[in-house]
Structure formats: structure tokens, C-alpha cells
Amino acid sequence: MYTYLEDFIRDLYISIGITTPADMDMWVIAKRLEVEIVYKRSAYRFDNEVILVRGTKREEWMEFGHEVCHFLRHSGNQLNMHPLFRKLQEWQAESFMYHFCVPTFMLHELDLPRNRRKAIWEIQKAFSVSYEFAEIRLEKFTQQHAYAMLS
Secondary structure, eight states: OOOHHHHHHHHHHHHTTOOSGGGOOHHHHHHHHTOEEEEOSSOEEETTEEEEOOOOHHHHHHHHHHHHHHHHHOOSOGGGSOHHHHHHHHHHHHHHHHHHHSOHHHHTTSOOOSSHHHHHHHHHHHHTOOHHHHHHHHHHHHHHHHHHHHO
């Protein structure tokens, strides 16, 4: 059983023809979502632009996941928002990023080893994310999977 966010991301990816980790190319996804990637000194979203800071491929991919949430799910100018609402949007974008960069429906398809470090490495390799990111995503995945087993 998936959460609303996991269903949203699965449906989004399937609708743009992204079904495996090998399909997950930031530039292809941006084109299919009709969003333009621009590089500047700080990351943010403006209209149909996702502004990123130049970094490694992994850093840019993870940042892209965060900013795509703002593009798809948020509106308005954060500079004019109440600080608590801005904080909520940032929390949502962080959560979205983990599921967008390492989608649950694809994670289920991986034959992850039982060894935690090896599983983290497999996630890192398959989804082009940092070790720390893969570690957090694995923790979120196993917590939810264990909870689903109890239900």
C-alpha cells in the first residue's frame, strides 16, 4: 500500500514514460514536465523554471527533486508567505525529493541485499544519489514496509 505522495510520484513518472531507474534522467524528465533547468547562485523555482546550483550530477539530481516539488505542487512567492507556511512548503519539498529521486515503486523492484551497507550502495548506484541520501531513503522505506507488514 502506497501513500498519497508515492501514488502521485508513481503516476507522474508513468505518465511521462519513466518506469525504471535507468530512465531517470533529469534533462529528459524536465523536458517531459515542460520545465526549464537554469543554473544560478541559489536554487529555487520560478514559473516554469527550476533554478539549480552547479554541482555534481548527484547533487543536481537531488536539488532538482526538491525544486520540482515546488514547481508541481506549490504556488505563490515564498518571500511573501508567513514563515510557518514557507517552512511547511520546504518540509514538503524535502519529503517529495526523497520519493521523487528514489521512487518507492522502483525501489520495490530492486533486489536489495539484506546487508544494510550493501543495500544503501545499491540504492546509491541505481538512483544516482549520495550515500547519505540513500541511507535516509532506505530508512524511510524499511520503516514504511515494516509498518505495512503489521497492517
